[in-house]
Amino acid sequence: MNLIDKQLKEEIVKAFKTLFDFELNASDFELQPTRKEFEGTHTLVVFPYLRQTKKGPEQSGEAIGEYLKEHSPIVSAYNVVKGFLNLSIAESAWVNVLQAIAAETSFGQYAPTGEKVMVEFSSPNTNKPLHLGHLRNNFLGDSVSKILAARGHEVRKVNLVNDRGIHICKSMLAYEKFGEGETPESTGIKGDKLIGNYYVKFDQEYKKEIEQLVADGKSEEDAKKQAPLMLEAQAMLKKWEDGDEATVALWKKMNGWVYEGFDISYATMGISFDKVYHESDTYLLGKDIIQEGLDKGVFFKKDDNSVWADLMSEKLDEKLVLRGDGTSVYITQDIGTCDLKHNDFSFNKSVYVVGNEQDYHFKVLFSIMDKLGRDYAKGLYHLSYGMVDLPSGKMKSREGTVVDADDLMQEMFDTARKQTEELGKIEGMTDEQADELFRTLGLGALKYFLLKVDPKKRMLFNPQESIEFQGNTGPFIQYTHARISAILRRANSLEIDQNFDASKVTSLHPRALDLIHKLTEYPKIIDLAAGDYSPALVAGYAYELAKTYNGFYQEVPIFNEDDKDVVKFRISLSATVANTIKSAMSLLGIHVPERM
């Protein structure tokens, strides 16, 4: 909470005590921003307190307003509209607040809380390249990690790679049958793309077999189970699990190609992890915990020896946790991995960034961990995000409607180049600088586009219309930063320093007041965004701040001003906005350029 809000709330508490002999708790109420059609910046809604004030809404507002104007050094005026008390803050208070914020080295950053948070995201399969859906996941996970760190938590980013299983064997089998020894080197195809092709190839050939079997009179269900390719894939999985040398060697070779491809994609995205888990190491985990659950009476056995969790009381039905033959299912290893992650990093909270199609799975998992008596279970959180839809509907890899992550990023860079060149903004830049700028802008546009929407909500991506560079976009905010940078360069060359004497800044342009007001909200936004795991709140804030600055910039001259103290004040204000934009954008994983 910022200084003005804090002080105001304390004084309102005092007002209630003095006027109505009522102990209002500062944490029990919030001041709201005043709507712009009214005078003032902070609004107290008095309706909830009419019982305590024993007066009508207007009289209550008047009484509190009058008290604050009399007794608070920072309240300069008030007005009451119906039950809304609108407060104006003295200009000197705003100027002092800016000075305090400008002096902070990392405005917005919270002191360490001692809380440890693990964030798991990305979690790709090693049988196909990353697509648009993965981008939303990766950007979300990365941004949420940064927001939680800014909130003062100790954060660990982890990636759990799905590198084994029947779907991996499908691409391996297709490669073995049809690959003719192709490699990324021999074909010039990126490793993950090459493997993805064989995954598709498997599906095509498998479908042909099913058609043939159906034509021979089998039911479709039987055909799917009995198709030779499927049987071979299953046999291959068995061989892999038995440690068959040739199979494991092929698996290692092909996964290696995929990782080389992923490394390039991650580097382009600007995303990294503190630790990478592999399912090939964790898929056997959890079986011992099943026994523990049986001993504790959390699970029960059925006649066929399969083990189940009874979650009927929570309307989650019964859930299989171990097959009758003793082999794992998906949730078995998740139970084991849960403990493993907690052993590695004794987290207070563990966030899973996973699509909302797995809502049910995580409800079940968290409930089971709780029943097993894990004290960290209440800290488990599923950051459930919505799908990215295309205008044609859902992305389907088999119908070729997926938007490839690498291709999309490259298109963004190309668009950025085109736009920048059309505007003639690369004069005086070296090729390297220009190239760096295109990547900054293209990636910024993409990340901002995907992060500005509430994570929980399904969203639409229209590749035809591409992503805009005007309006509520990443480049708009980046542009504002570049603009301010130009001002700061000029201030520097004129040798004007930013240390202003607050007592000499005696009048404040309304635009400057708006800006300082907006700046003071930043820490609160970080707190809200961390609490909601929502980069969208930070994105919205960055946009509003940039927009507010542009309004200021248009109306208020900075250098063309006689009063030297006011010039210094405006430069300091500009610099503080630039720093805050840079900070907010960095929480989204977006860089801001010095010029564009």
Place this chain on the structure above:
RNA sequence: GGUUCCAUAGCUCAACUGGAUAGAGCAACUGCCUUCUAAGCAGUAGGUUCCAGGUUCGAGUCCUGGUGGAAUCACCA
């Protein structure tokens, strides 16, 4: 069929967790570059917040019932 989630301007999204006359961007229209970057600024137009009830000083937000859409309910992951 059961469960969960969603529905706001032509389109894409907001609305500070129940507050004032529901806001931005895009698209359309009108102004503003001889002054710090026009990827900008200012303005016009655009709404029965899916429908019907209810709760209260106050509902886009909460409760009930509909309508429409999505996900899930696998001994897949």
